Amino acid sequence: MTITQLQYVLAVAEHHNFTLAAEKSFVTQPTLSMQIQKLEEELGVQVFDRTKKPIQLTEVGKKIVEQARNIVNESHRIKDIVDQQKGFVGGEFKLGIIPTITPTLLPMFLKNFVNKYPKINLKIEEQTTETIIQNLHEGHLDAAIAATPLGNDNIKERVLYYEPFVAYLPQGHELNKKEKLNIEDINTDELLLLEDGHCFRNSVINLCKNKNKLKDEKFFLETGSFETMIKLTDEGLGMTLLPYLHTLDIKGEQRKQLRFFEEPSPAREVSLIYHKSELKLHIIDALRDVIASVIRGAIAFHNVQIISPMPDKKAS
Template identity: 45%
Template structure:
């Protein structure tokens, strides 16, 4: 039994395909298949059923794969200990970020992180919160950056900042003359929403003091539920409705006309808590700390404390 064979085992489980696993392990499919077959012969068991697509492990195969993950994690711990001892920052860090954070946060710190940690391979995926949570449990991601919820399973969380919401109104909306909005001003039927699965959708409904079952579009012949916040912004400009925006998005709005369509809320200001989420078995803590430092270096000071805020989850 070799560590390479164990790596191949895990790759097949991850991708559900011998060919895709081989491609991602940078070997030919016959080489990967042969190594897994040798391991099966050595152990005297069948680890993978070849007659199903995607490829699935047998019951004993599932146990072997779980143990293989633990063995490789222990091996990785040795490398991490050596890195820390030498003061080195190397290796891959797989980070998953929700779309309504990635669009605005990543451009703020990414260049500095790459410059300060050139030997770290930062692999970033933009996915929904549920996909991040599932990916962390399965070991696909090292860290998630999400709007923290009341319950994140058995995962560890660390707060980064508290981000207020602002309203983006159509030019001729009845609330456009108000200097600041109150939550009671909001009518959920006025809102354009992100598709289900995006946490900003649930947060918008919470700010409007309603839920999915109560939301019914009234007075409109078209219901827009986009997966992209930039699309909603364009639709607001065409008077199709209003939407909520995260505070960090404002730095990318330069047009004075658009800025006049932005309305802040009176206290307590509705906010979301943005933070890290990761498994209790995560071992690259020095890389997480480096990432956290780079992010906090660019976050406005007023977002680092929850003063007079109403956390929306």
């Protein structure tokens, strides 16, 4: 049994196709097939059911793949140990970020991080929380920045900051008379939400459900971006909730339409997350330190009520 054989098994398990797995592994299809067959002969079991299209794992194959993933990851840890011993902070690092965080946080830390750690080849992908969790589990991402808590035992979470929800109201709305809002002030019939698939949407839904304000989950309109919701609010088509960092780009007269909530403010918890078996912890530490240094001056809210991005969950 070799590490290479286990890597080939993982490739086929991911792509459900020997030819595609061989392409992704940069070997010929006969070479990959032969190595997997040797492994199956040594173990005395079939890892893959080749009679099915696409190719599927056998029941014992599923267990073998889980163990293979652990072994391959642990083998990579040797280089990680050597890099840390040498004080080398570099190499490829794949980072996922959810769409509602990318436009505000990424410009704040990316230049600083690249300048401080020029030997790190940082590859950033914007992904949904669901996709991020799957890719962390499968080893396609080294870490991610997402709203937490996720309640996943396999995912480690290191909090970066707490970001309050801020209401954005149309001009002339009766709530503009109030200096600060309560959750009970929000009329869900007027609420503009991000379209399904965004965890910020889920947090808002959880917030409303927790206050018994949401009955049939019928909303006036669902859209794809905060910018669109702001414009629709300006047209008097409803009101919306925004993450605090996004409100920093709102200027002039529009700022008068923003309203904070009474403390403890409803907020999302934003964390740097990674799989519990992640190898590149020295890079994760470096990334967290850079983000913490730039975010500290922009956001410092502590008296908050954390609203979970996961369906039907609330943490405080």
